[in-house]
Every structure is written in C-alpha cells, then in structure tokens.
Amino acid sequence: MFANIFFDWLRNINAHLAIDEVYLHIKHQSAMQTILIDVLKIPVDDPIAFTFFTGYMAMAAAAVFFLFERGGVADKWKTSLLISGMITGIAAVHYYYMRNYYMETHTSPVALRYIDWTLTVPLMVVEFYLLVRAAGAKIGLLWKLVLAAVFMLVCGYIGEAFTDGSKSHSMIWGTLSTLGYLYILYSAWMGEIAQLAAKSESTAVQKGVRSLAWFILVGWAIYPIGYMAMPGGWLGADGLGLLRPHDLDLIYNLGDAVNKIGFGLVVYGIARSESAAKKVVPQGAGVLA
Template identity: 35%
Template sequence: MNSTLLPTDIVGGTFWLLSMALIGASIFFLLERNRVDGRWHTTMTLLGVTMLISAIFYYYVQGMWVDTGKAPIVLRYLDWILTVSMQVVMFYVILTAVTKVSSALFWRLLIGALVMVIGGFLGAAGYMSATLGFIIGVVGWLYILGEIYMGEASRCNIESGNEATHMAFNGLRLILTIGWAIYPLGYFINNLGGGVDANSLNIIYNLTDFLNKIIFGFVVYRAAMNDTQARLDEIKKLEHHHHHH
C-alpha cells in the first residue's frame, strides 16, 4: 500500500482535514479560555480536550488508512465513548455556569451517552445482535434528547434567563438532534441495511464530525463570548450609575 496520501484519496483527505481542523480548534479553545468569563472556564477546557482527543483519533486512523487501506468504522467507538460523553455532559456544565442544577442530571446525561455508544459498539462489534445494539443505541440517544427537550436540563435552561446560555443550549440541542442522527443512520445502513461502501461511510462520518464537533464547539464559544460581553456591559452600567450618585 502506498504510504503517502494520494491527491485522489478522498477518504484519507477527509481524515487528514479533520485531524488538522481539530488540532486547530483544540488550541484555539484552550487559548481563548482566558478571554471568557470565569464561569465558562470549565466549558472551554472541556471543549479543548474533546477536540484534542478527536484530533489524536483522526491522526491515528488517517495513518492506519494510508498504511493498510482500511479504517474500520468500529474504531470510531473509541473516539465516541469519550467525546460523545463529554459533549453530552457539556449541557450540564453550561447550565451550572449560570443556574442551579442537580448533580443527578450530570449522571443521567452521562449514562444516557454511555448507553448510546456502548449499545452501538456491542452491536457493531458482534457482541450482541446488530438489531439489539441498534435499539439500545437509539434508546440512549432518545433519552438524552428527552432530557434536553423536556427534562430538567430543558427546564433549567429556560429558568436561567441567560441569553447566551439559551443560545448555546438551543444550538447544541439542534446539533444533537440533526447532526447526531447520522450515527444511528450509519449504523443501520452498515449493520442492518445490507451495508454500504465503507469508504463512503467514512467520508460521511468525517464530514458530519465537522458539524458535530467543530461547529458544536464554536456555538459554545460564541455563547461564552456573548455572556462575557454582557457581564462587562452590566458592570460598566453599574459603575456609571455609581459615579452619578
């Protein structure tokens, strides 16, 4: 197998693109952490780390693709078990920055994420029937959606009354609904629907990760910056008020 990336190799190209973009995003979020209000520091750290884990994963799989001509879909569960969990927990972290949230929510979200990924993995890797794995994975995903559309997370978001948090929460929720739909879809096609060319699936997953990880990160970053600005304006207003009295 040719050990350099050929210009005609779209799969390898998308792996390479993602690993570079994710390293860039990781450095960006970690450095920008100091520009946002202290309440958002944990969120930004979590973002940077999520991007870094994925970047390392992509770099590794890209090397494997170049060396062997294969990039088994099942490897992605290594990335997902960490990054999906962290991204779901992000909802909790964003809310704790601005409002009171029960720690039970953290565990419910985390367990939902683990059920989603582990169910899919067991089915895809052949440890249980592909159908059962699919059902468990989808149940985990729907449970998370339930929490963030109708559960405590959704309530806390509304009650926080924080404009920036609403923006982040709603943006992330949209990505979890639309962007993450690719995972059960890809699983279904690959394991239940007669399969698809693994190359096509890799390209689709790689490009979807652009939305699900990098755009996801920028939605949070934007919100953190907006909230920081709003607090600064608030302080200025108070000072101004103070001077006049």
C-alpha cells in the first residue's frame, strides 16, 4: 500500500517536472522569437533604431564585465566597480524599453530616458567622490555633486518634456540645467575634486580624476547638442535648421555609450593599476637590516 502511494507520488513529481520543462522550453522559444522579431523590425536605413539596439547590448556587456572584474581588484576598488556595473546595468534595462518604445512609436522616449539619467548620472558623480575619498573628501562633497546632477536633470526634463515648441521655454530651462553642469565641471577641474586629487599620493587617482574631468568637459557636452535639436531648440527646424528632431535620440544614444561605458573603463583602469602596484614586492623587502 505504502509502496503504491510512494510510486504514485513519484509519477506526479515526474509529470510536474515534465510540464515545467515544456513550459520553460516554450518560454525560451517565445523569448528568442521576440528578440528575433525585434531585430527584424529594425529598418536598415534607421540609424536611431540601430543605436538603441547596440546601446542596449553594449550597456549589458559592460555591466557584466565590470561586475565580473570586481574579483580581480583590491577591496577598496570593489565599490567603484560595483557602481560602474550598476550604471551600465540600469542603462541596459532602460535601453531595452526605450528601444521597444521607439520601434513601436518612432518618437523619442523622453520620460524613459530621463528616468535612466536620474538614476545613472548621480551614480557617475559618486565615482568622483569614491576616487578622492582617501584624500580626505567629506560626505558634503558627495551630496553637493548628487544635488547638482539631479538639479541639472530635472531642469532639462522640464525644458524638454513640457515644451510646445517655444524657444523661450527650452532656453530658460536649458540655461538653468547648465548651472548644475557647470558646478560639476568646476569641481572636477578647479574645485574640491581637483584640489583633493592634487593632494592624493596616488598618481593613478590623479590621472583618473583628470580623465573623468575630460569626460565631463567633452563627453557631457554632447547632450546640449541633442537638447537643441528638439522642436523649439536653436539647432532644430525652428532655429538654424541644422538638425532634425530625431537626431536628438541619435546624439543622446552615442553620448550615453561614450560616457557611461567610458567612465567605467577609466575607473577599471585605475583599479587594475592600483591593485597591480600593491602586489609588487619592493626590492629588498623582507631582508633584515
């Protein structure tokens, strides 16, 4: 009797496992078909759709790389690489949804993009704080950088999402947004960040801060060009006519790839350099005088 009950129980388990296996197989096939359909929907003459798709893949690959490489650096750099992985990982998720949004509507995913930036840009300025923390950076510096980044993004969102083609609206909010950017730029080149980096005993940290400062100066300057391509912008159809409204997404996508992945690679390079230096045994170490 008990043997029959036991074997019935085993048969039920096997049946459920078989059902789960079939379900997972169907789910996997469905996911692959969805990806294939998304790829097939990309027009060969649409560079914006192309950059959304490649942006998603590049961000995902970078996130995996940074997170896996945490194990190969000294403990004090693990948080920095974690932040780099979070920046690109969050961006990858948003690029997946932005890609789908654009493919369905062929309009700019303004809200999704600013949600992404509101999460990732403050994390990018956190990288500055982590680099100069050993040189005596206070928590107040971190809060000032984060607040400046959020202020910059909120003003930019108001200027871009709520415009009705008015040049004055986009100009006013774009100018306010620039104030937040200029504070971060000043801090990186001449303010607290630059001064703390100069005090650092690490040459790698000094070079790293200077490299990230160049990203702020040159890399982040890409975004205002995209901002001015929107309706009502100076470079758009209502202004100088140099850019089309859809060029905005192309410029933003390229800017994100350069800045988010580039930021992480600079931090990774510093971490590897510093970690390797720690492993080098000084000549004569261990020899008793």
